Structure formats: C-alpha cells, structure tokens
Amino acid sequence: MEVLAQRVSDLNVDVRFNSRALALIADDSGRVCGLVVRIAGQSRYIRAHNGVVLCTGGFIMNREMVRRHAPLMLRSRHPIGTVDDGSGIRMGMSVGEPPST
Numbered sequence: 001m002e003v004l005a006q007r008v009s010d011l012n013v014d015v016r017f018n019s020r021a022l023a024l025i026a027d028d029s030g031r032v033c034g035l036v037v038r039i040a041g042q043s044r045y046i047r048a049h050n051g052v053v054l055c056t057g058g059f060i061m062n063r064e065m066v067r068r069h070a071p072l073m074l075r076s077r078h079p080i081g082t083v084d085d086g087s088g089i090r091m092g093m094s095v096g097e098p099p100s101t
C-alpha cells in the first residue's frame with residue numbers, strides 16, 4: 001500500500017474519499033464517457049476521457065445477486081465482507097457489451 005500510495009501522490013491523482021459511484025454514463029455509441037458520483041452528499045457528473053475502471057469488490061452482501069450467481073453461498077448465514085453490494089458489477093452490466101473498435 002505504501003508503494004501504491006506514493007505512486008498516487010507522485011502522479012498527483014485527484015483522490016476523492018467518502019464518495020460513491022452511482023451510475024455510468026454512455027454516449028449514443030455505447031461508449032462509457034462519464035459517471036454519476038455522490039460526493040459529500042451531492043451528485044456530481046464526471047467526464048471520463050479514457051474510460052472508467054471499476055474496482056468495487058464483490059457482491060457477497062447483495063443476497064439477490066448471491067442467490068442468482070452463487071447460490072451455494074446462501075448457506076452462510078453471516079456473510080463476510082464490507083460494502084460488497086455488487087454495485088460496480090451492476091453498473092458495468094448496465095452499459096452492456098463494449099462497442100467493437
């Protein structure tokens with residue numbers, strides 16, 4: 001983490017904490033060109049010039065997704081995870097297949 005954090009600092013990456021991605025925005029061709037993010041309680045629209053990388057973890061806390069995609073895990077009465085609500089996966093699914101280049 002120290003190496004990663006140092007690199008982020010060196011590159012002056014604009015990091016936003018306590019923010020939540022709500023939805024991806026695609027143009028008429030289906031290309032993802034932005035996203036809606038809630039930052040400090042306010043919805044903001046962010047333009048993405050070079051795509052969006054989704055790294056939002058899994059879906060163990062979303063019982064409906066577990067039921068559909070990994071039903072054996074329903075045996076666990078106390079799933080172990082943090083946010084893991086599958087929101088990023090669902091955002092990715094919402095924009096469908098990438099357009100052919």
Ligand SMILES: Cc1cc2nc3c(=O)[nH]c(=O)nc-3n(C[C@H](O)[C@H](O)[C@H](O)COP(=O)(O)OP(=O)(O)OC[C@H]3O[C@@H](n4cnc5c(N)ncnc54)[C@H](O)[C@@H]3O)c2cc1C
Pocket residue numbers: 019020021022055056057058080081082083084085087088
């Ligand atoms: C109890 C426990 C112990 C573990 N121990 C180990 C271990 O010892 N060794 C090991 O290698 N692995 C361990 N793991 C597994 C490891 O934690 C995961 O494999 C790893 O964290 C996955 O990394 P990730 O970046 O894909 O997702 P995550 O670490 O889950 O990160 C996803 C991030 O996305 C954020 N996020 C989710 N949705 C949104 C949204 N809509 N908008 C904005 N942000 C969002 C979440 O808040 C989170 O910060 C453990 C897991 C658990 C639950």
